[in-house]
Amino acid sequence: MTVVYHEQLPESYLLILAPGRADEPEVALAHWLNCARSSGKPAVWVDCGMLNSLSDEAAQLLWDSHYRLQEKHAQLVLVHVPERVRKELLERELGPAPCIVPTLLDAARQTHWSDWNMVA
Template identity: 40%
Template sequence: MEVYREILPESYLLILTDDSQPTARAQLSYALRRAIRSGKPSIWIDCSHLRNLSFSTLRLLVRYYQRLRERQIPLVLCHLGDSAHQLLARLPTTSCPPVVPSLLDAERYCRSQHVPVH
């Protein structure tokens, strides 16, 4: 998995591509740890370049979402494909990160959660 990052003024954006490599989860976990250490008040995951999202990767995202929720740091998924939506539907709704159609919607969501995003 290639994980690109973009440090925005009030959020940390991770852009995911190609979830087929054996090291995908380790790369994503490393990127998420860096995002957490960045001090940004929210983390956005852009899945628009991700052809497939494995269930194990989705579980990793859910674990980080739950950990970040305790710290009141939103983790938001954007541009999720149909197959990923189907995988997400297999998990309890309360434990899943929010899914929004676009990065602009991620910004709106974070603002509604009382996270200052400029």
Template identity: 40%
Template sequence: MEVYREILPNSYLLILADDDAPTAEAQLSSALRLASRSGKPSIWVDCSHLHHLPLSSLRVLLRYYRRLRARQVPLVLCHLGDAAHQLLAKLPTASCPPVVPSLLDAERYCQYRHPLAAHHRVAS
């Protein structure tokens, strides 16, 4: 798996793409670590270039989702394939990151998720 990074004004975007390298889990973990330390208010993971999400990579995403949720930083998955959707459907809803159809939906989700928190940040 290749992991591309894009720093946007209000989020940190990770784009996952297929690759035959055996280090997918380590690359994803490293990218998520950087994203979580970036100070951005949300992290989006675009899976549109990923045909298969390995179970080990899904575990990494779920682990970071729990960590980031504890810090109130949303981790949102976009363009998730059917096989990955089926894997997530087997897990408790509370332990899974939100899945949205597009990056625009990720932006909307993050904007309206904590409107009061955003208001308090502006007012402070």
């Protein structure tokens, strides 16, 4: 898997993923997920729109990031997730799933709603 774009936004850290070579370890994904988790942002948005499938290692990295972010009262939000990728991720489900939304606008709404929910 390749991280083709990453940016710190005001309320989140955005990663956009693209398919990589099947025989490569997910070193780049692990690195950028770690950077995103360490950013202090209340949400990490991962755009999966260019993916056709998800390796076992990538799925595990996403689940690990989801749990680590929850420990920091932050959230992982997956965006533009193709149905096959969604199934591959949820097959490995070990608890409550990360938030999955159709668009970046929905991710922004989810993050904003969560911020208000934490204040209330």
